[in-house]
Structures are given as C-alpha cells and as structure tokens.
Amino acid sequence: MDRKIERESVEMDVVFVGAGPASLAGALHLARLIASHDEAVARGERRTRALGEVQIAVIEKGGAVGAHILSGAVMDPCALAELMPDFLAQGAPLDAVVTEEEFLYLTEKRALRSPLIPPPLRNHGYHIVSLSKLVAWLGEKCEEAGINIFPGFPGVEVLYDRDDRVIGVRTGDKGIGRDGRPKSNFEPGVDLLAKVTVFGEGPRGSLTKQLVTRLGLDEGCEPQVYSLGIKELWELPDDRYPAGRVTHTLGYPSDVHTYGGGWIYGMRDRIISLGYVTGLDYRDPSLDPHAEFQLFKQHPAIARILEGGRMIRYGAKTIVAGGIHAMPRIYGDGFLLVGDSAGFLNAQRLKGIHTAIKSGMLAAEAIFEALLADDFSARQLRRYRELVEGSWLMRELRRVRNFHAGFRHGRWLGLANAGLQFLTGGRAWGILDRLGTVPGHEAMQKLTDLARRDAATSRYAALRFDGKLTFNKLTDVYHASVAHEEDQPPHLHVLDTNVCATRCAVEYGNPCEKFCPAAVYEMVDDGQGGRKLQINFTNCVHCKTCDIMDPYQIINWVPPEGGGGPDYTGM
Structure with missing residues (x-):
C-alpha cells in the first residue's frame, strides 16, 4: 500500500524519536548550544560561521508528552543540574526530598531491616519524582526554546538512503481499519527527513530494534537483558508513610533463582509509589510478574502500610x-542512540533518569560539532562515543558493568558478585572484566521439571484478588487508563500463531498468558476442540515484555495508531 500513497516529506535538521528525558534534554541542550554560538559569532567572539535557524523536532507516540512515561522514581539530580543549574527556581516538578531510608530483606512472613543501607541504594537528598510530570515540564522548556514537539506521531519506519545512511523516520498512518484498509478519516504518515536522527524510544524501542538488526550494531556485544517494573500509586488514609521516606526490599516473593525486589516511595498528599521489579531472565515459564507483585503486597510488612x-x-x-x-554501537551515519535505547541505565542503583539526561546532552554536543562541520557521517558522529567515554556517565556505568549478569547464578552469588565488583571497580567475582548475559527468552526453561511447575502453580492458586489489596490484571489495566482505537490493525504481530496452540503449549505452557502484565494474550477455545491464541491488544500498556520474553521470538511489538495506549500522565 505504501507504494501507492503520496506522502508529505518534511525536512528537519535534527529529529529526536521519543519524548523521554534523554531526547528532551538533548533537544533543549542543542537549541541552547546553537543560540549561544550564534550570539558569540554576532559579537565577534567566534570566527566560525553562525548556524542560523536549525530545525529541531521531537516526535512522541503518546497523545501528550509524558503520557507513556513511567518510572519509580528516585532521581539523582546531578544531570538535571548540569542541564539547568536553576531547575528548582524554574519550577521543576519534584515531589519530595529523600529524608528517610530503609532496606528490608523479606521472608514469607518477616521483614529483616538492614542496619546499613547498601551504598548503591543510598538516596538521601535525592528527589522522589513523577517522571511523567518531569518530562512534561521539560517538553514545555523545549517548546519555549523553539523546538517542534509532535505528540501522537509514532515513528514506524527508519528511512535510509542507498548506502544505508539514516536519513530520517516515517510516522505512522492514521485511520487504518482492522482489515488493513484505509477508513474515511485516513491520514498518511509523514516522512521526516533529517541530517541526524536521534533514537530515544526507551527500552526495546521498535525502531531501534530495526536499526540494530539491519546495521549489526550489536556485533561483539552481550545480549541485552531486561527487568519488568510493575507499579501502583496508593492514597493512604493518614500520614503513616511520610513524604520523603524510601524503602527498598529484597527476597520474598522472588525465589532464589529469580532477580527481584520491591520499593515504596513516600510522596506528597499521602500518596505512595509502590512497585515490584522482576528480572526478565527468569527460569520458570509459569512465573507471573503481576502475581509476584500481588504476593509482595500481601506480605505483612507491606499490607500494614x-x-x-x-x-x-x-x-x-x-x-x-x-x-x-x-x-550496541551508539552512533552511525546519520544517527545516534540515547537513554535506555542505548542501554544507559545503572541497574545496581535502579537509576536511569540522570544517565538518560546526560546521554542526551552529550548527543547534543556531538550534533552541534557535526552541524559546524556540516558532516553527519559515522566518522564525525563517533565524537558522541568519545564524549560518553570521557564523561562521568561511562565511569559510573563501568563500575557496575557485571551487576545483573551475576544474578544468573542465583541471589546469593549475585549479591556476592555485587559486593566484590563494588570493591574492584566492576570486575565480576573480583577478577573477570566480562561475565556475560543470557537473554530472557533463552534463560526460560521448558516444562521438564514438573515439580517446579507444580510448585509455582499451587503458589498462585492460593492468590485471591480481593479488590482492596490485590487486583487482577484487567482491574489494573483499567487504572492505567488504557485507550486504543479498536478498529485498527493489532499492533502485536505474532508471526506464526500455530506455534502457540501446539509447540508452545507443550514446551512452555503458553507463558505469554503469564508474563504479560495486562492480560493481552489469552488461549481460548477454537470451537473445534482445540485452543487458539486471542490477542486483546486494546489492553496493552506498552511495556514490551512480550517482545522480550516470547521463547520463540515470534512476537513483534510495533506502535499502534498515534496516541493510543496507557495514560501515565502525572504518574
């Protein structure tokens, strides 16, 4: 169909894909660098040419900036202070300053308080924030600086020239029916052409995934691994958990083979942020991260709160x-990768906001130099990698480079490795520079250990959703304010559904029904005595877990029609 559609082409100088903290910080820093440079040229302080009006655009799949942004979150403010030293005076929407901290090890019934806070989890003086509110505020600052922001416009295709140089992105068509045909309100996507395209789509970005595969950006790299964070906001009846208090937990309900831990952050107005992280490299295919979170809330120490x-x-x-x-390689002809799309997250500290902002700023500095040189080749944009290597960003990440990989061998060896690498500057077991990772879909084991499967099944069989403390997936989806136009092609593409009812059912027990935190995937009666996969795509909260954990890698997550999805505004 694309061949017959006449598409508008819009020329920009720089396009940022995804309105997260990395892209918005990068766009704002770039605009300021250009303005400062041109003012210096006008005053005669620089002999290089003025850059003049440089068109910078940010596209975002959510209906508003911040609508698809979700994080815990306790923010280290160091990068925001570099971007905007007076961020407090400028009204940055920060919720509370951390004043109390605790670290708990949970058994099934008890909570053991650590006498010391592990150094990576020390947050005293940092800021508890709603990342959704923070990026909305950064979006306003970008617009004040003359940057074009286009919410509701997902990037669906990377544009290349004949030499595989990235020359921009195509935004998604609107008004396509579920049958794949244009409706009366059809509006074709736009080709945004750019000298430099910056990919800041967050974890497992759909365009970044295409780019990495086509250009081999992950050659020589370890496989990327992920965790899944599930979060609820609660309103408490009193001040039992004050603003500024932070709790992190380890242990129950995760088994010793599964990476996992919880958090509670006290916010203003008796609101708490509560969540649980499960490593998406677990072994047991019957594990359900949403159910793990419900068990976490049932622990006596958490339930009391x-x-x-x-x-x-x-x-x-x-x-x-x-x-x-x-x-992966974070630069190439006409493009850069920033934030979580590049892997800039400190898994040991559970922090990625400050690293995302810093990566966006360093990308802006590399683009600024490329604009002055009028050269957007990989050779010129390699400067981004050099800037990253020379910054505190890489020094911080190098010290934790083997953190998550250590938990492949279980909780206790993982903790021992974390302690040793803290002493040795990041070496695994104190001696190895590179421990290695295993992607989640390969770490998942087949249903050959019936004892483990039956134990997990009986564990969840006792779980009841009372609507007060624990909630089923559909109730939680309602509280995510998910909205997708039903008459559109499903954005979750399963390449071979026959695998689901046959091979996957036998080998793994259809884990998509478990690992999805939004009840998108469901095995139902096919009317002929068998089972078939039903995809409830309108439930999707855009977490990308299915794209990561499907054991056959036949699920491909692509953006739905612009603006569809959860609404995390203010969360």
Whole structure:
C-alpha cells in the first residue's frame, strides 16, 4: 500500500524519536548550544560561521508528552543540574526530598531491616519524582526554546538512503481499519527527513530494534537483558508513610533463582509509589510478574502500610539492565542512540533518569560539532562515543558493568558478585572484566521439571484478588487508563500463531498468558476442540515484555495508531 500513497516529506535538521528525558534534554541542550554560538559569532567572539535557524523536532507516540512515561522514581539530580543549574527556581516538578531510608530483606512472613543501607541504594537528598510530570515540564522548556514537539506521531519506519545512511523516520498512518484498509478519516504518515536522527524510544524501542538488526550494531556485544517494573500509586488514609521516606526490599516473593525486589516511595498528599521489579531472565515459564507483585503486597510488612488505603493508578514498564557490555554501537551515519535505547541505565542503583539526561546532552554536543562541520557521517558522529567515554556517565556505568549478569547464578552469588565488583571497580567475582548475559527468552526453561511447575502453580492458586489489596490484571489495566482505537490493525504481530496452540503449549505452557502484565494474550477455545491464541491488544500498556520474553521470538511489538495506549500522565 505504501507504494501507492503520496506522502508529505518534511525536512528537519535534527529529529529526536521519543519524548523521554534523554531526547528532551538533548533537544533543549542543542537549541541552547546553537543560540549561544550564534550570539558569540554576532559579537565577534567566534570566527566560525553562525548556524542560523536549525530545525529541531521531537516526535512522541503518546497523545501528550509524558503520557507513556513511567518510572519509580528516585532521581539523582546531578544531570538535571548540569542541564539547568536553576531547575528548582524554574519550577521543576519534584515531589519530595529523600529524608528517610530503609532496606528490608523479606521472608514469607518477616521483614529483616538492614542496619546499613547498601551504598548503591543510598538516596538521601535525592528527589522522589513523577517522571511523567518531569518530562512534561521539560517538553514545555523545549517548546519555549523553539523546538517542534509532535505528540501522537509514532515513528514506524527508519528511512535510509542507498548506502544505508539514516536519513530520517516515517510516522505512522492514521485511520487504518482492522482489515488493513484505509477508513474515511485516513491520514498518511509523514516522512521526516533529517541530517541526524536521534533514537530515544526507551527500552526495546521498535525502531531501534530495526536499526540494530539491519546495521549489526550489536556485533561483539552481550545480549541485552531486561527487568519488568510493575507499579501502583496508593492514597493512604493518614500520614503513616511520610513524604520523603524510601524503602527498598529484597527476597520474598522472588525465589532464589529469580532477580527481584520491591520499593515504596513516600510522596506528597499521602500518596505512595509502590512497585515490584522482576528480572526478565527468569527460569520458570509459569512465573507471573503481576502475581509476584500481588504476593509482595500481601506480605505483612507491606499490607500494614496499605491497610485502609486506595489504589488509584497502575502501570508497567520494562527496564534495560544489561550494562555497558550489552550496549550496541551508539552512533552511525546519520544517527545516534540515547537513554535506555542505548542501554544507559545503572541497574545496581535502579537509576536511569540522570544517565538518560546526560546521554542526551552529550548527543547534543556531538550534533552541534557535526552541524559546524556540516558532516553527519559515522566518522564525525563517533565524537558522541568519545564524549560518553570521557564523561562521568561511562565511569559510573563501568563500575557496575557485571551487576545483573551475576544474578544468573542465583541471589546469593549475585549479591556476592555485587559486593566484590563494588570493591574492584566492576570486575565480576573480583577478577573477570566480562561475565556475560543470557537473554530472557533463552534463560526460560521448558516444562521438564514438573515439580517446579507444580510448585509455582499451587503458589498462585492460593492468590485471591480481593479488590482492596490485590487486583487482577484487567482491574489494573483499567487504572492505567488504557485507550486504543479498536478498529485498527493489532499492533502485536505474532508471526506464526500455530506455534502457540501446539509447540508452545507443550514446551512452555503458553507463558505469554503469564508474563504479560495486562492480560493481552489469552488461549481460548477454537470451537473445534482445540485452543487458539486471542490477542486483546486494546489492553496493552506498552511495556514490551512480550517482545522480550516470547521463547520463540515470534512476537513483534510495533506502535499502534498515534496516541493510543496507557495514560501515565502525572504518574
């Protein structure tokens, strides 16, 4: 159909894909660098040419900036202070300053308080934030600087020239029916052409995935690994958990073979952010991260905090956790990768906002130099990698480069490795520079160990959703304010559904029904005595877990029609 459609081409100088903290910080920093440079040229302080009006655009698949942004989150403000030293005076929407901290090891019934806070989890003086609110505020700052922001315009295709140089992106068509045919309100996507395209789509970005595969950006890298964070906001009836208090947990309900841990962050107005992280390289195909979160809330120490409270919001998002050995090449002819799309997250500290902002700023500095040189080749844009290598960003990530990989061998060896690498600057077991990662779909084992499968099944069989403390997936999806136009092609592409009812059912027990935190995938009666896969795509919260964890890698997540999905505004 594309061959017959006449598409508008819009020429920009720089296009950022995804309005997250990395892209918005990069766009804002670039605009300021250009303005400062041209002012210096006008004053005669620089002898290079003025750059003049440089067109910078940010496209975002969510209906508003921040609508698809979700994080815990406790923010290290160091990068924001570099971007905007007076961020407090400028009204950055920060919720509370961390004043109290605790670290708990949970058994099934008890909570053991650590006398010391592990150094990576020390957050005193940092800021508890709604990342959705923060990026909305950054979006406003970008617009004030003359940057074009286009919410509701997902990037669906990378544009290349004959030499495989990236020359821009195509945005998604609107008004396509479920049958794939244009409706009366059909509106073709636009080809946004750019000298440099910056991919900041977050974890497992759909365009970044295409780019990495086509250009072999991951050659020589370890496989990227992920975790899944599931979050609820609760309104408490009193001040039992004050603003500024932070709790992190380890242990229950995760088994010793599964990476996992919880958090509670006290916010203003008796609101708490509550969540649980499960490593998406677990072994047991019957494991259900959403059920793990419900068990976490039933722990006596957590249930006491929530008693009498009200759950008001829900969300789920994957977290990139592979470290620098899993980072793809972050530059090439006409493009750069920033933020979680590049793998810039400190998995040990559970922090990626400050690293995302810093990566966006360094990308802006590399683009600024490329604009001055009028050269957008890989040779010129390699400067981005040099800037990253010379910054605190890479020094921080190098010290934790084998953190997540250590948990392949279980909780206790993982913790021992974390302690040793803290002492040796990142070496695994204190001696190895590179431990290696295993992608989640390969780590998942087949249903050959019936004892483990039956134990997990009986464990969840006791779980009841009471609508007060625990909630089923559909109730939680409602609280994510998910909205997709039903009359559109499903954005979850299963390349061979026959695998689901036959091979996958036998070998893995259809794990998509478990690992999806939004009840998107469901095996139903096919009317002929068998089973078939039903995809409830309108439930999708855009976490990308299915794209990551499908054991046959036949699920391909692509953006739905612009603006569709969850609404995490203010969350």
